[in-house]
Amino acid sequence: MFFHLDDGKEMHRWAQELFPINRSLTGDGVRETLNYIKHLFPELNIKGIPSGTQVLDWSIPKEWRIRDAYILTPSRKKICDFKANNLHVMGYSTPQKKQIDLDELQRHLYDIPDLPTAIPYVTSYYRENWGFCLTSEERKQLEPGKYEVVIDSELFDGEMNYAELILPGETKQEVFLSTYICHPSMANNELSGPVVTMGIIKRLLTLKSRKYTYRIIFVPETIGAISYLAENLSHLKKNVIAGFVVSCIGDERAYSYLASRDGNTLADKVAKCSLEYFSRDYLSYSYLQRGSDERQYCAPGVDLPVCSIMRTKYGEYPEYHTSLDDLNLVTPKGLTGGANALFGAIWLLENNEYLRTTVLGEPQLGKRGLYPDVSDMQQDYSYVMKMTNVLSYADGKVDLITLANTINESPFDLQGIVNTLKKHGLLEVVEDEG
Numbered sequence: 001m002f003f004h005l006d007d008g009k010e011m012h013r014w015a016q017e018l019f020p021i022n023r024s025l026t027g028d029g030v031r032e033t034l035n036y037i038k039h040l041f042p043e044l045n046i047k048g049i050p051s052g053t054q055v056l057d058w059s060i061p062k063e064w065r066i067r068d069a070y071i072l073t074p075s076r077k078k079i080c081d082f083k084a085n086n087l088h089v090m091g092y093s094t095p096q097k098k099q100i101d102l103d104e105l106q107r108h109l110y111d112i113p114d115l116p117t118a119i120p121y122v123t124s125y126y127r128e129n130w131g132f133c134l135t136s137e138e139r140k141q142l143e144p145g146k147y148e149v150v151i152d153s154e155l156f157d158g159e160m161n162y163a164e165l166i167l168p169g170e171t172k173q174e175v176f177l178s179t180y181i182c183h184p185s186m187a188n189n190e191l192s193g194p195v196v197t198m199g200i201i202k203r204l205l206t207l208k209s210r211k212y213t214y215r216i217i218f219v220p221e222t223i224g225a226i227s228y229l230a231e232n233l234s235h236l237k238k239n240v241i242a243g244f245v246v247s248c249i250g251d252e253r254a255y256s257y258l259a260s261r262d263g264n265t266l267a268d269k270v271a272k273c274s275l276e277y278f279s280r281d282y283l284s285y286s287y288l289q290r291g292s293d294e295r296q297y298c299a300p301g302v303d304l305p306v307c308s309i310m311r312t313k314y315g316e317y318p319e320y321h322t323s324l325d326d327l328n329l330v331t332p333k334g335l336t337g338g339a340n341a342l343f344g345a346i347w348l349l350e351n352n353e354y355l356r357t358t359v360l361g362e363p364q365l366g367k368r369g370l371y372p373d374v375s376d377m378q379q380d381y382s383y384v385m386k387m388t389n390v391l392s393y394a395d396g397k398v399d400l401i402t403l404a405n406t407i408n409e410s411p412f413d414l415q416g417i418v419n420t421l422k423k424h425g426l427l428e429v430v431e432d433e434g
């Protein structure tokens with residue numbers, strides 16, 4: 001039912017191939033990434049929104065293209081070489097070609113003193129600026145004198161790209177998955193989300209049937225989610241029963257859950273059930289600790305039932321937004337675990353239903369071969385107790401998830417019992433009466 005390490009190895013290979021691409025809010029890197037995904041899933045629909053388009057309270061920024069960037073020291077040593085590491089340049093840096101002294105250069109340099117070997121990730125999307133990022137160790141070695149600064153970039157009216165994939169189900173009710181494709185070479189914060197989402201797509205395509213329709217999007221963070229809402233809000237509010245932001249889901253350190261603003265949606269319930277099954281010590285965060293696109297999907301007036309299932313949450317690991325967030329931090333095992341937790345929530349959605357007993361009073365299990373022939377206090381009756389507990393609470397007014405929580409069992413573990421009781425005509429599925 002779930003993912004295996006070989007799946008994790010495949011997802012890790014996807015991440016390795018996508019890692020070098022320079023992604024930002026817009027530009028060739030985003031298109032290259034989306035085309036890579038489309039090669040694997042041809043049904044993916046890549047779209048573009050022109051620069052300057054108003055989307056809710058925002059507008060689509062100019063497109064950014066960068067070809068090269070570096071600094072030449074007074075001794076003519078090349079440092080902060082964009083071609084060596086695309087994090088060396090502040091995202092959306094304006095074009096520069098000039099000589100400046102060290103004091104002026106320092107005002108455009110960024111490092112992290114507490115992580116002396118890390119290159120930070122810095123951007124300036126909505127205000128024109130320029131800058132370079134380097135390690136603290138490199139910054140300490142800068143010598144007085146004249147530095148040549150080169151940023152071969154351009155900002156122009158182009159478009160912002162995103163992609164959408166719809167997998168039809170038996171109903172028009174939808175499960176919504178959103179992940180982002182706007183960061184350069186960072187593994188957990190960026191690539192774990194898209195590659196796990198790709199793994200989920202591959203698994204969904206293998207299902208013999210899908211109860212729900214799956215709406216899956218790859219968008220630039222924040223502006224992409226806002227743009228998607230601007231175009232699709234009415235449809236989403238009408239059809240989405242549960243959704244997940246897929247981010248930071250590839251390391252091995254922790255499992256994490258971040259609640260929706262409501263905190264008690266169907267998405268929240270299945271997320272917590274799945275994480276409890278895979279990791280009883282998972283970390284739980286409230287909506288007050290939000291930081292990704294759940295901010296858009298759960299905003300007042302939007303109010304979609306969207307939460308997040310993660311491994312180590314963004315901002316909660318030291319390598320976050322630095323060059324240290326690499327493919328050693330994200331592993332096949334970590335990706336497998338993250339994919340399992342997310343697919344577990346999807347499995348619960350697909351298998352959740354309202355159940356009702358078909359007989360009045362306690363059914364006679366013995367005549368159906370469901371109860372031991374001999375009553376013996378030394379016998380293990382735990383399985384029988386689970387069956388009778390299911391029957392005792394299956395009144396048609398609660399779903400399987402609520403029922404499982406009530407009797408202190410995992411809905412994953414109850415599925416076999418439910419199937420057995422259905423087979424013997426003791427349970428029936430009903431419409432939600434609550």
